Amino acid sequence: MLDEKRILLIIGGGIAAYKTLELIRLLRGAGAEVVPVLTRAGAQFVTPLSVAALAGHPLHQDLFDLTTEAEMGHIELSRAADLVVVAPCTADLMAKMAGGHADDLASTLLMATDKRVLIAPAMNVRMWEHPATQRNLAQLRTDGVLVTGPAHGDMACGEHGPGRMAEPGAIVAAIGAALGGGPLAGRHVLVTSGPTHEPIDPVRYIANRSSGAQGTALAAALRDLGARVSFVTGPASVPPPQGVTVVRIETARQMLEAVEAALPADAAVFAAAVADWRVTHEATQKMKKGAAGLPVLEFAENPDILATVSRHAQRPALVVGFAAETENVIAHATAKRARKGCDWIVANDVSPATGIMGGAENAVHLITAEGAEDWPRLPKPQVAARLAARIAAHLTGHTE
Ligand SMILES: Cc1cc2nc3c(=O)[nH]c(=O)nc-3n(C[C@H](O)[C@H](O)[C@H](O)COP(=O)(O)O)c2cc1C
Numbered sequence: 001m002l003d004e005k006r007i008l009l010i011i012g013g014g015i016a017a018y019k020t021l022e023l024i025r026l027l028r029g030a031g032a033e034v035v036p037v038l039t040r041a042g043a044q045f046v047t048p049l050s051v052a053a054l055a056g057h058p059l060h061q062d063l064f065d066l067t068t069e070a071e072m073g074h075i076e077l078s079r080a081a082d083l084v085v086v087a088p089c090t091a092d093l094m095a096k097m098a099g100g101h102a103d104d105l106a107s108t109l110l111m112a113t114d115k116r117v118l119i120a121p122a123m124n125v126r127m128w129e130h131p132a133t134q135r136n137l138a139q140l141r142t143d144g145v146l147v148t149g150p151a152h153g154d155m156a157c158g159e160h161g162p163g164r165m166a167e168p169g170a171i172v173a174a175i176g177a178a179l180g181g182g183p184l185a186g187r188h189v190l191v192t193s194g195p196t197h198e199p200i201d202p203v204r205y206i207a208n209r210s211s212g213a214q215g216t217a218l219a220a221a222l223r224d225l226g227a228r229v230s231f232v233t234g235p236a237s238v239p240p241p242q243g244v245t246v247v248r249i250e251t252a253r254q255m256l257e258a259v260e261a262a263l264p265a266d267a268a269v270f271a272a273a274v275a276d277w278r279v280t281h282e283a284t285q286k287m288k289k290g291a292a293g294l295p296v297l298e299f300a301e302n303p304d305i306l307a308t309v310s311r312h313a314q315r316p317a318l319v320v321g322f323a324a325e326t327e328n329v330i331a332h333a334t335a336k337r338a339r340k341g342c343d344w345i346v347a348n349d350v351s352p353a354t355g356i357m358g359g360a361e362n363a364v365h366l367i368t369a370e371g372a373e374d375w376p377r378l379p380k381p382q383v384a385a386r387l388a389a390r391i392a393a394h395l396t397g398h399t400e
Helices: 017-029 048-055 066-071 074-079 091-099 105-112 125-129 131-142 168-178 213-224 252-262 305-310 329-340 380-396
Strands: 006-011 033-038 083-089 117-121 151-154 160-164 188-193 228-233 245-248 267-270 277-279 299-301 318-325 344-349 364-368 371-374
Touching: 006 017, 006 105, 017 033, 017 048, 017 083, 017 168, 033 048, 033 105, 066 074, 074 105, 083 091, 083 105, 083 168, 091 105, 091 117, 091 131, 117 168, 125 131, 125 160, 168 213, 188 213, 188 252, 213 228, 213 267, 213 380, 228 252, 245 252, 252 305, 267 305, 267 380, 305 318, 305 329, 318 329, 318 380, 329 344, 329 364, 329 371, 364 380
Parallel strands: 006 033, 006 083, 083 117, 188 228, 188 267, 228 245, 267 318, 318 344
Antiparallel strands: 151 160, 277 299, 344 364, 364 371
């Protein structure tokens, strides 16, 4: 994916520097050459030896290093890359970049480069939310700097919130996107995910057990292949992936609206567990227990998103549905494919005994015009990677 790409990787002085070692490994695995630069503070967190050994490349640390300057001057170093990546990008580095400082090797390279710069900020939540950091972030975006993350989550300092460095895989994806790489570069793929919530009254709703894990993994896998991904998600229990356009909805009707608004797309994958029915008359006030006895709910059918898009004027070239079945999985899914007019159905058995709905693994059957393929039981990210590769092969005409 990154064959023959040269990444100038600047490692700042943050705890997340240890994750950058994994980033180096992934980048090299993807075919990139990694030229590492470690700041003075960065060297407090990872050793120069680890960085140079993993990168398989001499490390640059000092601006006034006569040997390095004689071999390759700092100006040349800053330009002999396809992309400059700063990970972790500390609050201090962001401030230096926004202010145009050039008082050490890293900041001088960032000032001298004529290449795009991608930063992966990482810091304590208070530092991230500080008005100075947010001002610097806005300035950097205005200057055309690409930003990946930070993610929400627990931090090494014990606090919780935005500030965690994006995971190495997500940074690789952002690098791929910045360099326009991957078999799905230039393609737009729409993915739906999660359950829908169908309101009964202002506090109650009808839902299902979908976690959104499979749809989320699929969006991430498509993004990793270079696609621009629109991710329409119901109230899932896993966070959406980074590097995709997220549209949050609650009901099936809102999901259809968001899906139609995201068209045109080259492919659409409908992994969401959309409620078939909604309550006909949603109560405007909380329903009360009382003399009237038990409430009786009347149902109306929700729009069929898969069938609607399969017959849409802007139908994507490839429309993939999911079928969650509890019996006769292949027969039901094959019938569903014909009924809905989609191209493929990814069918899975969601009987409680399988542990698939809300679980970490999935065992699917891919139903196409050629018949049914049985895939082995795999972790959901692996099912996603396999499906994303199939989608890429189909859209590009290349076999895997
Ligand atoms: C244990 C420890 C952890 C730190 N972690 C971070 C961090 O995650 N993000 C950050 O912006 N600064 C962090 N700092 C502060 C930076 O190391 C400090 O601002 C440094 O000057 C940044 O140098 P740089 O510009 O080379 O990145 C940390 C400091 C210490 C002592």
